[in-house]
Amino acid sequence: MNNILNNIKKVMMVFLICFVALISYMTYFEIITGPQILNSPYNRRLWIKRNEVLRGTIYDRNGNALTKSEPINQETQKREYTGGSMFAHVLGYVDIKYGITGLERKYDEELMSSNVQDSIKSLILNKGKSQKKVGYSLKTTLDLDTQQAAYNLLGDNKGAVVVLNPKTGEVIAMVSKPSFDPNNLQNDWKQLNEDSNRPLLNRATAGLYPPGSTFKTVTAISALENIPGVQNRTIQDTGELPLGGGYTLHNFGGEVLGTIDFKSAYTHSSNVYFGGLGIDLGNDKLKQTAEKLFFNREIPTDGIPVEASKFPYLKPYEKGSIAQSAIGQSSDLASPLQMAVITSTIANGGILMKPHLVSDVLTSSGQEVRSVQPEQVGQLISVNTSEVMQGLMKSVVESGTGVNASVEGLDVAGKTGTADNESMGKYSPPHSWFIGFAPYEDPQVAVAVIVENGGQGGKLAASIASEVIRVALRK
DSSP, X not given: OHHHHHHHHHHHHHHHHHHHHHHHHHHHIIIIIHHHXXXXXXXXXXXXXXXXXXXXXEEOTTSOBOEEEEXXXXXXXXXXXXXXXXXXXXXXXXXXXXXXXXXXXXXXHHHHOBOHHHHHHHHHHTTTOXXXXXXXXXXXXXXXXXXXXXHHHHTTSOEEEEEEOTTTOBEEEEEEESOOOGGGHHHHHHHHHHOTTOTTSOXXXXXXXXOGGGXXXXXXXXXXXXXXXXXXXXXXEOSEEEOSTTOEEEOGGGOOOEEEEHXXXXXXXXXXXXXXXXXXXXXXXXXXXXXXXXXTSOOOOSSOOOOOBBOOOOOTTOHHHXXXXXXXXXXXXXXHHXXXXXXXXXXXXXXXXXXXSEXXXXXXXXXXXXXXXXXXXXXXXXXHXXXXXXXXXXXXXXXXXXXXXXXXXXXXXXXXXXXXOOBTBTTOOOEEEEEEEEOSSSOOEEEEEEETTOOOTXXXXXXXXXXXXXXXXXX
16 A cells, blocks of 8 residues: 555656646746747748838938838838948848848837837828838938948958047947948858858957057056056167067067157057066056956947957966067957947046947937937046047157058047967968047047058058048048
């Protein structure tokens, strides 16, 4: 009898476990998995539902339409991207087969939402005939002219350009090359995915590169914050910094700069001076400054996916790597947006404004649904430090490595970067970098330019930045 009772208990326990497992799964599916499936861009029922509303238009800041939608039948509509490959990475795409990306995905709900009053008005104007509902529109912060200039200036090079308004965080331009035409995904998809140049990658936000001498900006900030009297520090730059173990750090091209102070070292981009600063600071302090400026963590944005930039943890005895990390080499990696954020912070008195792409959500008739207000991330560096850095960056363009970034009638401030890499093999040409802002007295734009394997940063990247600044400020 006891055996029978024990067997019944065992069977009941098995049924209880199965029942709990079933309830747990149903609860998990209802709360977690179900909504994900329902809202998935690959849910074909959702596509049929979404086609009840004609997708809203995306505009640039001046009202230029960057997208158009037209109904094909009851179940489908055609989404056209008027700028083609020029805006592909920043806007993303909507495709029934390949899903939704970029800004299209972030604001999918708004672009599919329609205004009741607009629907009634349409019904009246069309004498009672039912018309397709139209989704809300987006007014972006992007500027068509600046975007086009950046896109054209990059030419056939691989690279990226980011332009921010340092006072508001508005993204004025964001270009990545090579690009793709979102109007031709059906035909090009296989080729795009097989292309070793990775045209689907948004290099502006997810491309990680050695920042080269642009990172001396971070090292300079760290030195100002942690080494008393550093602005008065003078050294004899012989073009070489012995680091022990048979390793020596050299200036670019073997340049010998002689007697230099903090400002001269930054203006003329002395590896010897800044490598020495890196050793004096040590990895802990330099890493702390880098992380304060959003290395090793995600930059806060209004829905712009960003790959976190990297700054290494190094042991105190790794002097060679510490010196290299202070000049933007070693295992330092940064995205163009990361470097634009640092530049924007300096230009805005040490305050970072959250980068964002949308200024207003509008009804199809142009009435405001909601606006996106500028949002302060925080005071990342002191006002005094930012003022010193502004002056240093101005001297780079006035008389240093960044003279090619100058714009007639404007005071431009910036920093060049020439980053060693092995992307094309051991003797790859260096990446060309420039970061900067203008006008110096009242900064309106902050830029970051990277040209992969573009050579010395003071040449190609600085020249591109000059023209982009000129167009952005309508000079």
